Amino acid sequence: MAQMSTVETSGGTRGPALPAWLKSGLLTIVAVLIVMGVWQVAAIAFDVPVWLVPKPSDFMARFVSDFPLLLHHAFETSKTLLMGFALGVLIAVPLAFAITSFGALERGLFPVIVFLNIMPKTVIGPILIVWFGIGPLVAVLIVFLMSFFPVLVDSMSGFRAVDPRLYYITRSMGASPAQTFFRIRLPASMDHIFAGMKIGVVKAVEGVIIAEFIASSAGLGYLIMRASGFMDMTLMFSGLIMAALVALVFNSGMSIAEVVLMPWARRSQ
Amino acid sequence: MDPQKNQGTGASIVARDITKIYGTGADAFHALGPIDLDIKPGEFVSLIGPSGCGKSTTMLLVSGLEPISQGHVEIDGKPLTKPISEIGIVFQDHLLLDFRTAIQNVMLQQEIRKLDKADMRSRADALFEQLDLVGAEDKYPWQLSGGMRQRVSIARALVHDPSMLIMDEPFGALDAISRTQIRHDLEMLWLAKRKTVLFITHSIEEAVGLSDRVLVMSKSPGCIVEEISIDLPRPRPAHLGEYPEFAVYAKKIYTIFEKLGVYNF
Numbered sequence: 261m262a263q264m265s266t267v268e269t270s271g272g273t274r275g276p277a278l279p280a281w282l283k284s285g286l287l288t289i290v291a292v293l294i295v296m297g298v299w300q301v302a303a304i305a306f307d308v309p310v311w312l313v314p315k316p317s318d319f320m321a322r323f324v325s326d327f328p329l330l331l332h333h334a335f336e337t338s339k340t341l342l343m344g345f346a347l348g349v350l351i352a353v354p355l356a357f358a359i360t361s362f363g364a365l366e367r368g369l370f371p372v373i374v375f376l377n378i379m380p381k382t383v384i385g386p387i388l389i390v391w392f393g394i395g396p397l398v399a400v401l402i403v404f405l406m407s408f409f410p411v412l413v414d415s416m417s418g419f420r421a422v423d424p425r426l427y428y429i430t431r432s433m434g435a436s437p438a439q440t441f442f443r444i445r446l447p448a449s450m451d452h453i454f455a456g457m458k459i460g461v462v463k464a465v466e467g468v469i470i471a472e473f474i475a476s477s478a479g480l481g482y483l484i485m486r487a488s489g490f491m492d493m494t495l496m497f498s499g500l501i502m503a504a505l506v507a508l509v510f511n512s513g514m515s516i517a518e519v520v521l522m523p524w525a526r527r528s529q
Numbered sequence: 530m531d532p533q534k535n536q537g538t539g540a541s542i543v544a545r546d547i548t549k550i551y552g553t554g555a556d557a558f559h560a561l562g563p564i565d566l567d568i569k570p571g572e573f574v575s576l577i578g579p580s581g582c583g584k585s586t587t588m589l590l591v592s593g594l595e596p597i598s599q600g601h602v603e604i605d606g607k608p609l610t611k612p613i614s615e616i617g618i619v620f621q622d623h624l625l626l627d628f629r630t631a632i633q634n635v636m637l638q639q640e641i642r643k644l645d646k647a648d649m650r651s652r653a654d655a656l657f658e659q660l661d662l663v664g665a666e667d668k669y670p671w672q673l674s675g676g677m678r679q680r681v682s683i684a685r686a687l688v689h690d691p692s693m694l695i696m697d698e699p700f701g702a703l704d705a706i707s708r709t710q711i712r713h714d715l716e717m718l719w720l721a722k723r724k725t726v727l728f729i730t731h732s733i734e735e736a737v738g739l740s741d742r743v744l745v746m747s748k749s750p751g752c753i754v755e756e757i758s759i760d761l762p763r764p765r766p767a768h769l770g771e772y773p774e775f776a777v778y779a780k781k782i783y784t785i786f787e788k789l790g791v792y793n794f
């Protein structure tokens with residue numbers, strides 16, 4: 261998101277100097293290159309074996325040579341992530357609306373939700389494996405559980421944040437419940453829902469790899485776990501880079517979606 | 530819902546013994562009344578009184594937005610049974626939707642009431658002109674000043690040409706200079722259309738500066754203790770002190786407040 265807003269503010273006012281986003285991008289690349297360089301030199305100087313800590317040149321070469329394999333598993337991971345996250349949002353937002361609309365539901369359900377929220381979600385993994393067997397479904401369900409709660413909690417505060425006096429005005433307009441929901445409550449809650457979704461996506465990325473460690477037969481987590489079994493260090497490091505790239509894609513996707521879906525929120529600085 | 534139907538006429542408001550009690554049993558809180566109101570079509574009436582005296586409650590009761598505990602209300606001679614739709618409402622907070630531009634906020638009336646779009650848009654444009662909002666149409670509320678946000682809120686309350694306007698301390702959050710200007714702009718709009726206005730305020734200057742009649746309320750549970758007709762020429766000036774009568778009216782209200790214990794000097 262930081263990058264998005266700098267793009268907007270850089271509107272060519274700085275003359276011939278580099279745009280801000282390019283500058284910060286270049287700095288990042290330089291920093292990464294320095295770290296990699298130090299790592300490379302140190303690994304050579306101290307003669308660290310590849311099976312213990314691979315040199316950047318080792319795992320970057322592996323990343324390139326095994327790119328199709330990594331891409332395949334990245335695709336599987338993304339699919340799991342997307343399904344689990346979408347399921348989480350599709351259930352959390354309507355549920356948040358129902359809970360905030362009916363007091364009884366809030367009193368009855370909220371303690372359960374709080375309990376489930378503080379419970380570490382991965383402990384459900386072994387139970388889900390018994391129920392559904394090892395496979396992507398279990399990973400989807402774990403991702404769902406990880407991303408569901410932040411979206412639910414933030415959506416609830418979003419639906420509550422609407423000033424109740426606004427409903428006097430909509431009632432005087434004769435607004436139907438559907439009109440009130442789609443024209444007022446939902447868009448007014450969007451920034452809270454997005455805040456929840458941004459946390460949810462981070463949790464989902466974290467969850468998907470763990471889920472694939474324990475309960476999947478495909479995806480980057482599975483690939484890394486299998487490589488670990490063979491002590492294939494360079495493949496594990498390439499998998500790690502791919503996982504970071506998947507996380508980057510999803511986080512940027514959220515930021516782009518936010519800008520597209522909430523044009524009013526572009527209050528840069 | 531023909532917006533032309535009430536062109537040039539305001540609604541009459543008659544209330545008898547209206548009372549509001551929140552809660553029941555031991556927790557019951559007697560918030561208001563009993564009070565009577567007789568507001569003529571096109572009249573500009575202010576309710577003035579200390580905080581928590583039930584001014585806002587009065588407004589919600591006569592517009593049907595909150596149920597009345599006792600008593601009854603008639604609008605244009607018809608008993609009030611549900612929220613009135615021929616109404617515009619302005620609160621102290623602008624209550625604009627952050628996700629809509631100024632013009633989209635005003636056009637919410639058209640969308641929800643399903644009125645003719647082109648017709649409403651031309652009415653909205655005219656109001657933007659009268660309220661000195663030209664150029665603000667496509668700005669989001671956070672891009673506008675407090676005074677402009679409140680002007681948009683007034684435009685939203687008037688765009689569908691309601692027969693009655695209720696305003697709950699609409700200028701309470703504004704600085705003194707904007708407040709004087711917006712008071713004048715509201716008066717000019719009212720003079721052009723003569724819709725019934727029920728105006729709630731803490732400010733003696735606003736009440737006297739705008740109203741045909743000022744109703745003074747006592748502390749909670751609020752009752753109307755005095756009714757003062759304001760006989761000053763319109764449009765009234767920025768500096769109300771130009772009229773010697775202003776001091777007389779203001780003095781009257783201060784005296785009532787001192788008597789009621791609102792002021793303790």
